Amino acid sequence: MTGRRLTPLLAYVTATAAGASLLTGCGVIPGATGGSREPITVMTWAPDRTKATNMPGMPAMAQAFARWVNSQGGIDGHELRVLTCNERNTSEGAADCAGRAIDEKAVAVVGSYSQQGRVFMNSLEAAGIPYIGGYGVTDDEFTSPLSYPVNGGQASLVAGHGMQLADVCEKVALVRPDTVGGDRLPALLDSGLRGAKHGGAVDIPAAEDAAEYTRPAGRARTGAKGAGGCVTAVLGERTQTFFDSFRRLPEKEERSGKDGKGGGIRISSVLGSVDQPVIDRTGGAHSPFEGAFVTGWYPEAGDKSWAPMRKVVREHAFVDNRVDPADTGVQTTWIAYTVLKEVVESLDRDRITATEIAHALDRGERIDTGGLTPALRWKYTDLLGASGFPRIVNHQVTFQVVRQGRLVAQKPGFVDVGATLLAVS
Numbered sequence: 001m002t003g004r005r006l007t008p009l010l011a012y013v014t015a016t017a018a019g020a021s022l023l024t025g026c027g028v029i030p031g032a033t034g035g036s037r038e039p040i041t042v043m044t045w046a047p048d049r050t051k052a053t054n055m056p057g058m059p060a061m062a063q064a065f066a067r068w069v070n071s072q073g074g075i076d077g078h079e080l081r082v083l084t085c086n087e088r089n090t091s092e093g094a095a096d097c098a099g100r101a102i103d104e105k106a107v108a109v110v111g112s113y114s115q116q117g118r119v120f121m122n123s124l125e126a127a128g129i130p131y132i133g134g135y136g137v138t139d140d141e142f143t144s145p146l147s148y149p150v151n152g153g154q155a156s157l158v159a160g161h162g163m164q165l166a167d168v169c170e171k172v173a174l175v176r177p178d179t180v181g182g183d184r185l186p187a188l189l190d191s192g193l194r195g196a197k198h199g200g201a202v203d204i205p206a207a208e209d210a211a212e213y214t215r216p217a218g219r220a221r222t223g224a225k226g227a228g229g230c231v232t233a234v235l236g237e238r239t240q241t242f243f244d245s246f247r248r249l250p251e252k253e254e255r256s257g258k259d260g261k262g263g264g265i266r267i268s269s270v271l272g273s274v275d276q277p278v279i280d281r282t283g284g285a286h287s288p289f290e291g292a293f294v295t296g297w298y299p300e301a302g303d304k305s306w307a308p309m310r311k312v313v314r315e316h317a318f319v320d321n322r323v324d325p326a327d328t329g330v331q332t333t334w335i336a337y338t339v340l341k342e343v344v345e346s347l348d349r350d351r352i353t354a355t356e357i358a359h360a361l362d363r364g365e366r367i368d369t370g371g372l373t374p375a376l377r378w379k380y381t382d383l384l385g386a387s388g389f390p391r392i393v394n395h396q397v398t399f400q401v402v403r404q405g406r407l408v409a410q411k412p413g414f415v416d417v418g419a420t421l422l423a424v425s
Contacts, residue, residue, distance in 0.1 A: 039080070041106050042109065044083075047086065047088055048086045049086075057330040059085075061334060062333055064320070066080045067317075068315070071316075085101075087114045095119050110337055110339075111336030117137075117139065125144060130354060130358040131147045132340055133149065133332060134149060135332055136151050136154060138181065139389070142391045148378050151297040151373070151394050152297065152392045156421065157270040159191050159417045161269075161270050163195060164192070164293055164410070165268060166198040169224075169266060170229055174189050176203070176235065178205035178208070182205060182208070187424055188421075188424055202223030204223065210238060216242065221265060233269055233273065234270055243288050266292070271298075274292065276406070277326055277327050294401065296328070298331055298373065300398070302408070306331070312334075331372070362380075384422070385422075388424075392421065396415065396416055399415060
């Protein structure tokens with residue numbers, strides 16, 4: 001970027017920031033809209049600067065969305081106030097953020113990430129606050145009557161990943177967190193594999209915050225049984241650390257070939273554990289992820305359906321390096337705020353309450369996300385009803401592969417994993 005290009009943008013950001021608190025614990029972006037309609041207050045939370053998974057781009061995307069809609073008069077005339085909170089990857093942090101949302105009379109929590117589902121959902125349910133478009137990392141997001149997920153969560157990704165790998169891998173080794181949530185992943189992956197009459201994966205639990213993974217990497221290579229086998233890791237931010245340990249093992253002839261082909265072990269993962277920013281940071285076309293298979297919720301980052309989001313990021317978050325349009329958390333937040341915008345516009349009222357938003361979604365308000373997901377609707381008849389994940393309404397995934405350093409579609413369009421999820425034992 002040149003200095004000439006940044007000067008007016010920095011002037012804009014400075015003027016905006018004069019009345020804003022950025023993500024330092026909890027903050028708020030006040031809008032500049034007026035009129036008779038009351039402002040709408042929502043919250044977006046995510047962990048930042050922790051030893052485990054961090055998602056600073058999600059609150060940052062929420063702030064950019066607020067600047068965008070408020071520059072155009074708000075949502076149906078309502079100024080959008082976005083509270084942000086660092087959830088810190090702890091139960092105490094999640095409780096603090098939920099408490100702040102309640103105290104500030106937020107009408108929804110939108111586009112957020114937390115592994116502490118039981119903690120925050122209990123608080124939100126007691127206050128009647130809907131949880132719209134969480135990242136989908138906890139079971140509670142798919143069981144609470146006040147949760148409105150925009151994707152099928154980790155369950156859909158892992159089950160779909162089994163389907164993606166079934167035709168290309170003779171043996172599969174799964175490296176996953178040694179946690180209660182991680183314990184569910186083998187059955188989900190196996191449901192996808194066995195749908196194609198494939199054997200189950202070798203299960204390798206591992207610490208989700210380890211500094212290196214030499215021992216699990218060795219076990220994974222043994223479990224994949226050499227040529228024709230696949231090693232898949234679902235470790236969030238530590239997935240990169242795992243594959244770094246994996247590539248440092250001896251016997252280099254067993255590494256993955258281009259596009260997952262060749263005689264070596266193939267590697268794979270799901271979006272959120274591997275995405276375009278991770279590939280870019282680890283060398284692009286020379287990344288250890290070159291040729292890896294990846295299952296995602298949404299179209300690849302270069303798809304034209306993301307153009308509206310990219311325009312908002314370009315105009316309202318251009319110098320904020322937390323907001324990467326290729327980041328899965330950023331993408332989920334954009335979709336979640338799209339839901340909020342459409343449901344508020346459908347209500348057409350001077351005052352919007354949490355109860356009214358939840359009732360509109362329960363009645364079957366249909367949300368068009370511009371091709372980023374199938375049309376979303378949370379009416380009872382739209383719920384998948386899978387065991388453990390009854391509130392999944394979007395059970396579509398995408399199959400992608402890393403080619404020349406870019407995540408691209410392995411096959412066009414969405415793949416429905418609903419039947420696979422229903423078959424999970």
